[in-house]
Amino acid sequence: MRGAEQTVTAQVPVPRSNGAESDGAAARPSSPTKATSAPQARPWPVAAPVGVDLGTHEVLNQVPPLAGYDPLACDPALVDAVRQEGAADALDDLAVLGRTLTTEQAREDARLANENSPVLRTHDRYGHRIDEVEFHPSWHRLMALSVGWGLHGAPWQAEPGSGAHVARAAGFYLVNQLEQGHCCPISMTYAAIPALRHDPDLAARFEPGLMAREYQPGLARPDTKSGLLAGMSMTEKQGGSDVRAGTTVAAARSDGTYELIGHKWFTSAPMNDLFLTLAQAPGGLTCFVLPRVLPDGSRNPIRLQRLKDKLGNRSNASAELEYDGAIGWRLGDEGRGVATIIExxxxxxxxxxxxxxxxxxxxxxxxxxxxxxxxxxxxxxxxxxxxxxxxxxxxxxxxxxxxxxxxxxxxxxxxxxxxxxxxxxxxxxxxxxxxxxxxxxxxxxxxxxxxxxxxxxxxxxxxxxxxxxxxxxxxxxxxxxxxxxxxxxxxxxxxxxxxxxxxxxxxxxxxxxxxxxxxxxxxxxxxxxxxxxxxxxxxxxxxxxxxxxxxxxxxxxxxxxxxxxxxxxxxxxxxxxxxxxxxxxxxxx
Missing domain, CATH: 1.20.140.10 (Butyryl-CoA Dehydrogenase, subunit A, domain 3)
Known part of the structure; x- marks a missing residue:
C-alpha cells in the first residue's frame, strides 16, 4: 500500500564472530575446514531500508516530477483571457495561487483525498442518529485553500463589471487542475448566492457566512459559524433532470416555515450547512432553503441514506437523503421553484x-x-x-x-x-x-x-x-x-x-x-x-x-x-x- 513502509530482501554479509566489520565478503576460516570446526557463517536475507540503491541497474529516460512549475507561464490563453475580460489586476495573485497549487504537498493532498473516499456515519457508538460524513484531512486542506482564496463567494461582494467574476473563474480553473471533487461544494456555494437574493431576509441571514473566507467544517447553528457552505438538492429517483416530476411535499407551518417530506436521489456535499431544494407546495413546485442545523440548535431531520459509488469525483460525497419532516424557509413564491433556482x-x-x-x-x-x-x-x-x-x-x-x-x-x-x-x-x-x-x-x-x-x-x-x-x-x-x-x-x-x-x-x-x-x-x-x-x-x-x-x-x-x-x-x-x-x-x- 502507498504510504506503508516498504522493504526489499537482499543478501548482506554477516559480521565476523570477533565483532570486526565485514569487508564485503563472507567471513572465511583461517585454516582448512575440519570435521570438528563450527559451521561456516552464511549470508542471511534481511530487509534493506527504503531508498537504498541495490545497484541492479541505472534507470534512465524517466520523466522528472512535475511539481513546482508555474501554471500561468505555460498557459498564455488564460493570462490573455483574464486581461481581455477586465481582470488584469488579479494576475499577480493568480500567479501566487498557481504556484501554491503545484507544490508537492498540494498534489499529494489531491491524491490522498481521492484515494481515501468519504465515509458515511449514520449513527454514533451509542445508537444516536448523526448523519455525518467523515473526510480525509487532505480534503479539509483543499477546502480551506479554496475558501481562503474566496473562490466560493468573494465576487458577489464586488461591484458589477469589476472583473471579480473573471478573477474568481481563473482561480477556480486553476484549482480544478489540482483536484476536482472539492470544487463541487465551492461551486454550489458560489451559485447559491444569487438565488438567495430572491428573498432579502434570507440573503441577509446567510450571505455573510457564505462569503466569509473561513472554512469551518462540522455541524453547528449557521449563525454561530465563521464560514458557511451551501448546496443544492433537486434530483429525485423518478425524475432525474425532470425536476417537475418531484414528489417531495412541503406543508406550511404556523410560524411561516415549511415541513418537507420526501426522498432526494442525488445530493452532493451533504455536509454543507444549508441546501436549496425543490418540493411540491400547495401552490406548485417551490424552492426552499433547508439548514442542517435549526435555529434552536437541533439537527434538522435530513437523513443520509447512503453515499453514491461514483465513477470519479471520489473525494466528494454524493448522497441519497430523506426529508423526514425537515424544516425550511420558502425562497421565492410558491409555484416558482424552477424560476427561482435557475439562477x-x-x-x-x-x-x-x-x-x-x-x-x-x-x-x-x-x-x-x-x-x-x-x-x-x-x-x-x-x-x-x-x-x-x-x-x-x-x-x-x-x-x-x-x-x-x-x-x-x-x-x-x-x-x-x-x-x-x-x-x-x-x-x-x-x-x-x-x-x-x-x-x-x-x-x-x-x-x-x-x-x-x-x-x-x-x-x-x-x-x-x-x-x-x-x-x-x-x-x-x-x-x-x-x-x-x-x-x-x-x-x-x-x-x-x-x-x-x-x-x-x-x-x-x-x-x-x-x-x-x-x-x-x-x-x-x-x-x-x-x-x-x-x-x-x-x-x-x-x-x-x-x-x-x-x-x-x-x-x-x-x-x-x-x-x-x-x-x-x-x-x-x-x-x-x-x-x-x-x-x-x-x-x-
Whole structure:
C-alpha cells in the first residue's frame, strides 16, 4: 500500500564472530575446514531500508516530477483571457495561487483525498442518529485553500463589471487542475448566492457566512459559524433532470416555515450547512432553503441514506437523503421553484465549463511535460513531428475551451444576460463533451505509464465525463439551447453579434457561420445537438480569431471548420499548422 513502509530482501554479509566489520565478503576460516570446526557463517536475507540503491541497474529516460512549475507561464490563453475580460489586476495573485497549487504537498493532498473516499456515519457508538460524513484531512486542506482564496463567494461582494467574476473563474480553473471533487461544494456555494437574493431576509441571514473566507467544517447553528457552505438538492429517483416530476411535499407551518417530506436521489456535499431544494407546495413546485442545523440548535431531520459509488469525483460525497419532516424557509413564491433556482443552475453550468476546461488543461500539462522529457527510438518525443501534431491539437482544444469559459465569466461580470442565456448551455454542451476525448489522447501520449494510477491521468479520465452529465446532460442542454433560440430572439442576436465580430477575417470561419445561420432557422429537435455544437464552435472560432496569435487561430479554424465535416480525432491537423510553436507555447518549464 502507498504510504506503508516498504522493504526489499537482499543478501548482506554477516559480521565476523570477533565483532570486526565485514569487508564485503563472507567471513572465511583461517585454516582448512575440519570435521570438528563450527559451521561456516552464511549470508542471511534481511530487509534493506527504503531508498537504498541495490545497484541492479541505472534507470534512465524517466520523466522528472512535475511539481513546482508555474501554471500561468505555460498557459498564455488564460493570462490573455483574464486581461481581455477586465481582470488584469488579479494576475499577480493568480500567479501566487498557481504556484501554491503545484507544490508537492498540494498534489499529494489531491491524491490522498481521492484515494481515501468519504465515509458515511449514520449513527454514533451509542445508537444516536448523526448523519455525518467523515473526510480525509487532505480534503479539509483543499477546502480551506479554496475558501481562503474566496473562490466560493468573494465576487458577489464586488461591484458589477469589476472583473471579480473573471478573477474568481481563473482561480477556480486553476484549482480544478489540482483536484476536482472539492470544487463541487465551492461551486454550489458560489451559485447559491444569487438565488438567495430572491428573498432579502434570507440573503441577509446567510450571505455573510457564505462569503466569509473561513472554512469551518462540522455541524453547528449557521449563525454561530465563521464560514458557511451551501448546496443544492433537486434530483429525485423518478425524475432525474425532470425536476417537475418531484414528489417531495412541503406543508406550511404556523410560524411561516415549511415541513418537507420526501426522498432526494442525488445530493452532493451533504455536509454543507444549508441546501436549496425543490418540493411540491400547495401552490406548485417551490424552492426552499433547508439548514442542517435549526435555529434552536437541533439537527434538522435530513437523513443520509447512503453515499453514491461514483465513477470519479471520489473525494466528494454524493448522497441519497430523506426529508423526514425537515424544516425550511420558502425562497421565492410558491409555484416558482424552477424560476427561482435557475439562477443557481446557470452559475453551476458556468463552473461546469470552467471545470472541463481545467481538466483538459491538466491532462495537456501532463502530456506536454512527458513528451518534453521522454525519448523513444533515439528521439525526444517532443521533437517527433507526429507527437508535435497530437499535442498541438490538444493545445488548440484547450485554448479554445479556456478562452470561451473566461468570456462567459466576463459576461457574468458585465451582466450580459442575453448572451449567457444561449452561449452558456451551448458552451457547456461542446466543452464538456470534448473533455473525455482530450483526456484520453493525453493519456495515450504517456503510453502505458498513462494507464497507471501513479500518473494521475486515470483520475482525470474518470473525472472527464462528469461535467457533461451534471446540471443537464447532453440532450437536456441541447434542448435548452433550442428553447432559447425559439423563445428568446434577443439571446440569438447577442450570440450572433459576438460571432460576427470576427467575420471577414477567415474564409473557412465565414462558411461555418453561414452554416450556423442556416441551422438556426431549422429548429428541429433531432438537430438540437448539432445546433449547440455549431454555436459553441463558432463562438470559439470568433474569440481565437480576434484574440489569439495567428498560429493558434489559423490552426483552430483550418481544422475545426473543414468543408467535409467536423474535426474528429487528435493528430489530424493540416500540414500548414504550426505544431512546434503550439507545443512550445503550452509546455510547463
Amino acid at each position: 443557481m443552475v446557470s452559475m453551476t453550468r458556468l463552473d461546469c465549463v470552467l471545470g472541463s476546461a481545467a481538466i483538459m488543461r491538466a491532462a495537456l500539462t501532463e502530456a506536454a511535460h512527458h513528451v518534453a522529457h521522454r525519448s523513444a527510438f533515439g528521439l525526444r518525443l517532443a521533437d517527433t513531428p507526429l507527437m508535435q501534431t497530437v499535442i498541438a491539437d490538444l493545445a488548440l482544444e484547450s485554448e479554445a475551451a479556456t478562452s470561451l469559459a473566461l468570456r462567459l465569466a466576463g459576461a457574468t461580470d458585465r451582466g450580459e444576460r442575453e448572451l449567457l442565456r444561449l452561449a452558456l448551455p451551448a458552451s457547456k454542451y461542446l466543452v464538456c463533451k470534448r473533455t473525455p476525448a482530450v483526456v484520453a489522447e493525453a493519456l495515450e501520449c504517456l503510453g502505458g505509464n498513462g494507464y497507471v494510477e501513479d500518473s494521475g491521468l486515470p483520475r482525470l479520465y474518470r473525472e472527464a465525463p462528469l461535467n457533461s452529465i451534471w446540471e443537464g446532460s447532453g440532450n437536456v442542454t441541447a434542448l435548452d439551447v433550442l428553447r432559447a433560440v425559439i423563445r428568446e430572439p434577443d439571446s440569438v442576436d447577442a450570440v450572433l453579434a459576438e460571432i460576427d465580430a470576427a467575420t471577414g477575417t477567415d474564409e473557412w470561419f465565414d462558411r461555418g457561420v453561414r452554416e450556423l445561420r442556416t441551422e438556426l432557422r431549422s429548429r428541429e429537435e433531432r438537430r438540437a445537438r448539432r445546433l449547440a455544437e455549431m454555436l459553441a464552435l463558432c463562438l470559439q472560432g470568433s474569440l481565437l480569431l480576434r484574440r489569439a496569435p495567428e498560429e493558434v487561430a489559423s490552426a483552430f479554424v483550418s481544422s475545426r471548420f473543414l468543408p467535409d465535416g467536423p474535426w474528429r480525432t487528435a493528430g489530424t491537423l493540416p500540414a500548414e499548422a504550426h505544431a512546434r510553436a503550439l507545443l512550445q507555447r503550452i509546455t510547463p518549464t
